[in-house]
Amino acid sequence: MDRLSELEVFLAVVETGGFTAAARRTGTSQPAVSKAIGTLEERLGVALFNRSTRNVTMTDQGRRYYDRMRPLIEEIDDANREAMGSRADMSGSIRIAVPTTFGRLHILPVIPNMLAEYPKLRVDLILSDLRRDMVEDRVDLVIRVGAVGEPDAIVKRVARSSLVCVGARQYFEKHGVPSEPAELTRHNCLVYGGFEEVANWPFVGPQGHFSVAVRGNLSSNSMETIRAGVLAGVGIGMFTKASLVQELSHPDVVTILDDYVQATRDISFVWPKRRLVSARVRRVTDFLAMALEGQF
Structure with missing residues (x-):
């Protein structure tokens, strides 16, 4: 068995979970699969699998080898398909x-x-x-x-995508609309970023770039959570416009401090x-x- 065939057998064992299943996938016998893996391991000088009577699992070396070899074999398969005129057959x-x-x-x-x-x-x-x-x-x-x-x-x-600072109309009716970034320190700003209780939101003014440290009663590592909180009127949020493509045209969603928000992501x-x-x-x-x- 040539080296490319050995690699294909190796991938089959990993992806099917065993020598017998790999033999069915490759159209060979279980002893032939075992021999190919043994030859490959001997040539590399490492054990690729832990074998027991019940199952076969990859060693750490086997996992790293698989992660490197899988894309190479895929590239070879892609090249073969292109050479045979089946480029679109992906x-x-x-x-x-x-x-x-x-x-x-x-x-x-x-x-x-x-x-x-x-x-x-x-x-x-x-x-x-x-x-x-x-x-x-x-x-x-x-x-x-x-x-x-x-x-x-x-x-x-x-x-x-540009950043945008937004809140729900119901929030601003209760708490007022900030006219400059420094006023955000007196507002409930919802923080995206996991365990962070404070976020530094970026702005631009006459003196150049600056940031304002904001905080609020809700922080999360989920943008969906912050987005839902802002739309429900809990507080103010900073988003990319790409995250609010549907809401920015809604009359109940208000953008603020537009002249100060110029950053992009x-x-x-x-x-x-x-x-x-x-x-x-x-x-x-x-x-x-x-x-x-x-x-x-």
Whole structure:
């Protein structure tokens, strides 16, 4: 068995969970699978699996090897399909992580069209405001709103969204409307960012850029929570316009301090630097970038 076939057997064992299932997937026998894995482990000088009479699990070395080899094999498969003239026949899985609110508003609506164009594609969409470890969680594509933060990542900025300071009309009827940023210290400002009780909101005035430390009775690591609180009249919030595309035209939602709010946030596609970006991921990226173009 050649080295490429050994790798395909290795991937089959990982993804099916056992030697017998891998044999069915690859059309070989269980002894042939066992021999291929043994040869691969001997050549690498490491154990890729922990074996017992009941199950087969990956070692740490096996997991790292799988994370590096899976994209390479996918790239080979993509190249073969393109060489055979089936470029549009894109199949396989892709795991995408995106912030909850942005994903619900801007990514979920285009997924049906993407699956219609690529019916053999399998999408695992993770909606979460938590920062995920791209390698450990085996994420193929991360969409970030704001700073990326991963120094070893590959980043492609695809759009930019302005910030906006907003509140519900019912809140301002009770508490008044701030006429300048410093007055926010006397208002209930809802803080996005997890355990932070205080947030520094950015503004621009005659003297240049400055920030105001704000606080309130509700903070959360979920933008959906802050958004719901603001719309319910609990307090004031700072958002990207991309997070309020439907509400900004509603008469009960009021933007404030517009002359002072000039900052923007990048919307970026991010990949792990040490992972090969497969043709499938590149095509999905291009599809989503085109779908987002002009929205902000």
